[in-house]
Amino acid sequence: MSEAEKFDAIVVGAGPAGSAAAHTMAKAGLGVVLLERGDYPGAKNVMGGVMYGRMLADVIPDFMTHAPIERVIVEERLWIATDDSAVSIGHKTANSHGEIPNAFTVLRAPFDRWFASKAEEAGALLVTGTVVEDVILDNGRVAGVRTGRADGDLLADVVVICDGVHSFLAKRAGLQQREIEPHEVALAVKEIIALPKETIQERFNVSEGEGATIEIYGTVTQGMGGYAFIYTNRESLSVGAGALMSHFMKTKITPYALLERVKQHPLVRPLIAGGQVVEYLAHAIPEGGYKAMPKLYTDGALIAGDAAMMVNGLHREGSNLAITAGRLAAETVIEAKAKGDFSAQSLSAYREKLQHSFVLKDLQKYQHLPEFIDRHSDLLGIYPDLVNHAVHEMLTVDGMSKREKQKKIWRDLTARRSLWQLLKDGYQTWKVIR
Amino acid sequence: MKIEEKLFLLTYKHDKQTHITIRSNEPCVNQCGAQWGRPCTTFCPANVYNWDGEKIAVSYENCVECTSCLTGCPYQNIDWRLPRGGFGVQYRNG
Known part of the structure; x- marks a missing residue:
């Protein structure tokens, strides 16, 4: 030239x-x-x-x-997790196979x-x-x-x-x-864990070509603002975790140790058991928003x-x-x-x-969220614990009457977080995601 | 699984020249240790940065190009550039 x-x-x-x-x-x-x-x-x-x-x-x-494409997503789950339990919220549909599927893994x-x-x-x-x-x-x-x-x-x-x-x-x-700025970027690491497709389908209760996603919020990020995830591919799982750079800098947690701990979580371990790690990956994610x-x-x-x-x-x-x-x-x-x-x-x-388009509308809607996560990552430690404690208590059949249980849950809750603080947390969270 | 084993799984096309340099040893020695505990030695997902007692040693050939060190150094002291065309990590899955 x-x-x-x-x-x-x-x-x-x-x-x-x-x-x-x-x-x-x-x-x-x-x-x-x-x-x-x-x-x-x-x-x-x-x-x-x-x-x-x-x-x-x-x-x-x-x-x-x-x-x-790897698998069409038919089920999405959200785990609000402690170190040994989770409250799971999810959605599964038998109707995701239109000509254009809503979501799929790649x-x-x-x-x-x-x-x-x-x-x-x-x-x-x-x-x-x-x-x-x-x-x-x-x-x-x-x-x-x-x-x-x-x-x-x-x-x-x-x-x-x-x-x-x-x-x-x-x-x-x-x-x-x-x-x-460090609070405007997250760092995520993941592994590709190979498993036979039949094993994946059995463990996640999906058919050929279909898949599930699990996002895990709570103590898995060890006090940092972020989450862990498990996504199904055809013959592998994508298992990862990420958090804000500002929190990695403060806590000195290494991203690979964070991921290893996610893999050792008693609810995660059976899903990945016997799998072979074939690739380890890392990338920064721009989370600063609008x-x-x-x-x-x-x-x-x-x-x-x-x-x-x-x-x-x-x-x-x-x-x-x-x-x-x-x-x-x-x-x-x-x-x-x-x-x-x-x-x-x-x-x-x-x-x-x-x-x-939805692009700027959505980014504008959540424009205050990045600072909120940077400042309030402690909520990811407190609330999953409270929610799991409450549900666990209600599900435990031990002779205590249900009204007593409700009172006990409320006492335990307000002992950890005052009513005023609960209202404040709720209002602030609502404000940034409404 | 140790980080060394994780990195061993990766495919790289190695360049003889580094794409990462520490701009000045001064903040690493005099300020970062006390003020921040040298976060590059912990946040880097590929263990590129290690404190050898006198300076940050840079194992640039481990780098997976996540770019986190562009914001993660409190002193903007890491001069990280894109590896030359075609060099560096080559993800097979992504």
Whole structure:
């Protein structure tokens, strides 16, 4: 390359946001290059494992016939757990097999590879093993990227930044001015534990192709704000745990010891017994929410996905926000191309589209949650204990009358937490999630 | 299962040059030990950072690129960059 090549759009990062953006633009006939630093898409990418069908179908309507999905989720359980017991709340449905299933598990290495290949089929040029080191600025507007390759400058009308959590390019493009704070990021670790599919189906009471999820809140995070999870794949389980970085820094708990303790929990152990750990993975999750988001557009650039803090931690959503944001970024670029105007003013339509979608609405709804979890992680120690104690007491048939039991539960409860404090906890929690 | 065994399960494409450097030994020695107890030696999920008595020793070849050290160092003292294209961890499952 003697002269830098010029594309309509450069997409940085072949994760869910990047591949959705590249696919949407390429399908509309734009010249798109999709850059990925791993040897293959997904080589660097980790998530718990639950993805949502509707947003993927918005990009690839027939994905169910060929996407590498693991199991369609038919049951979701929430365990409010102590060290040796749990109150379990759940939902199971026999009606999740519509054409587009609500939720399913994926393994990101095969999934991301597949999704990027769909973008290629649509006409995007996928270039792997290539790090983007900087943006190229031309009179203050983003005009391309500098890659780590020799003669690796690429020019384009627009750069769509999807380079993940702790986005370097967000800073280079002037979208993010400050450093991300430790309470705005969680760190999660997980293991892929291989088990025969029959064993998984028996243990989780599901049929072939169907799966279950378990989220565990309580003492499993040892006083830190976070949770543990077990998700079923075809022939493995994804077992993991995560908590805020600010809490890892304070407690000095190592993430691998945290996960080992989850695996030793007496309610978890039988589910994973006999399994073989085949991979250990770790990743940061942007949990800062709405208030920690960077600017979403500038002259010649847009940002989507983890790079833009698009994670709804409470609802275990992230990849769906990324896919929708990637698609909306692409639609904005397609319109900008028709107008021949790639200024910030023109690209601001992206923010409006996000504002009309669930992406910004949900992030706005929970905007105060990140600080709350940072300050009140002790509630995850107190309440699971109280709830388990109360239910255990009610279920124990020992000759004490039920009215006596109720009185005893109330006495035990208010001994641990005053009525005033209970009301305050309830009000504050309601305020951040209402 | 020990962390060494966990890391042994991973596939890496090793680079001869490091992508991680400690900017200055000074805060690690004079401030972080007393004020924070050197959290990089505990939060890093791949055990990249170890205190050898005088400085933080960096086992960059263990790094799984989770990026937690970009926020986890109280002194912003870890210069962590993306490994060169194609190098580093290569998850098979993800």
